[in-house]
Amino acid sequence: GSCQVRIAGQPNLRACTALARDRLAITPQNRWGPRGLDPTGLIDQVFRGGIDHHHLVVRPRIANAVMQKVARTMTGFGTLPDPATSAAAEARHVVHTPTVLVVGAGAAGRRAARHLEAAGVDVLCVDRRDRATLEVAAPGPLPAELLRAGVFAAYPHEGLWAAASDPLEAPLELHTIHPRAVLLATGARDPLLPLANNDLPGVVSARGLHLLLTRSGSRPAVPVVVIGEGDEAAILGEALGAAAVVGPEEVVEIHGGDAVDGVTLKGGRRIACGLVALAPIPAPTHELAAQAGITLRFDGHGFAATSDERGRAIVDPAMPQPWTLWVAGDLRGYMGPTAAAADGEAVAAALLESLEGAR
Known part of the structure; x- marks a missing residue:
């Protein structure tokens, strides 16, 4: 994970999603050697036939220990939390028994949860983002019962879903949820466009940048180039006041050292900028759906959860479920905030009919 860092003594946290706060100690965990050195380039030259990692430097034992440390650092795996910062001693367990669990409070999830709440259904909506972020992430009011935690x-077989609170918040809370029905609205995320130097400081998600600026009421202080596809890239470019909006196929290379300073296009044109905002078509956030037993399909951009036309998930027969499973919004294939909200309400209506029919 290129964005995984150690924050306040806690490993494997994403720099791209952790909220900044005063005096927060952040250290890298996937850097090896001095800045500017790329060990992977050296590996490509030394091991031209590829690496058999099962047998590489197995003996002597000291060399094997060194190799494992280097490999672990390069891949971004962290070490155990600092004892002084671990919240394990204060951790507590909370049990929930809602009628419906809604995972995700984006456009689809919040609309679905509000529809069910209006019908008198006991709903618990779970999202790992803080309330201030959620308020600008999608239109419409948030659910009444909103738990800030990440469902993992x-x-x-045990009839439960497990979620955990933010590891930087104390005390750490483990939540076990026992619902009758589950609606997954985990949304979609931006894939990383395969462009030269796409990991330079200053290469960011266009949607994430727009959300951050909306939350803070700010405007970019440096020129922005948006690289993306479709009408949404153009809309984001306008919202960000971009110097240019270009397609990925037009880009030769992103330039910079300590920070981005420009983009070169085919034909030799170079655009000076201080930020490059990537706006690819998002891919469904499918991992939780797959773990729950929902079958997937490739939609051209990522793996979407399958369902019938009303949103009832299509589940692997080998994984019997103690609850009914539903999917809504971008998890079914990216559709954008407006369509996702409408889909969330429609799927919630179908779920409500199912609950009433089961009485």
Whole structure:
């Protein structure tokens, strides 16, 4: 993970999603050697036939220990949390028994949860983002019962879903949720466009940048180049006041050292900028759906959850479920905020009919 860092003694946290706060200690965990040195380039030259990592430097034992440390650092895996910062001693367990669990409070999830709440259904909506971020992430009011936690697993045999609070918040909370029905609205995320130097400081998500600026009421202080596809890239470019909006196929290279300073296009044109904002077509955030047993399909941009036309998930027969499973919004294939909100309400209406029919 290129964005995984150690924050306040806690490993494997994403720099791209962690909220900055005063006096927060952040250290890299995937850098090896001095800045500017790329060990992977050296590896390509030394091991032209590829690496058999199962047998590389197995003996002597000291060399093997060194190799494992280097490999672990380069791949971004962290070490255990600092004892002084670990919240394990204060951790607590909270049990929830809602009628419906809604995972995700974006455009689809919040609309679905509000529709069910209006019908008198006991709903718990879970999202790992803080309330201030959610308020600008999508239109419409947030659900009444909103839990800030990240759902990380489904256990059908045990009849529960597991979620954990932000690791930087104390005390750490583990939540186990026992619902009758589950609606997944985990949304979609931006894939990384395969461009030269796409990991330079100053290469960011256009949607994330727009959200951040909306939350803070700010405007970019440097010229922005948006690289993306479709009408949404043009809309984001206008919202960000971009110097240019170009397609990925037009880009030869992103330039910079400590920070981005320009983009070169085919034909030799170079655009000076201080930020490069990537706006690819988002891919569904499918991992939790897959773990829950929902079958997937490739939609051209990523793996989308499959369902019938009303949003009832199509589940692998080998994984019997103690709850009914539903999917809504961009998890079914990217559709954008407006369409996702409408889909969330429609799927919630179908779920409500299912609950009433089961009485």
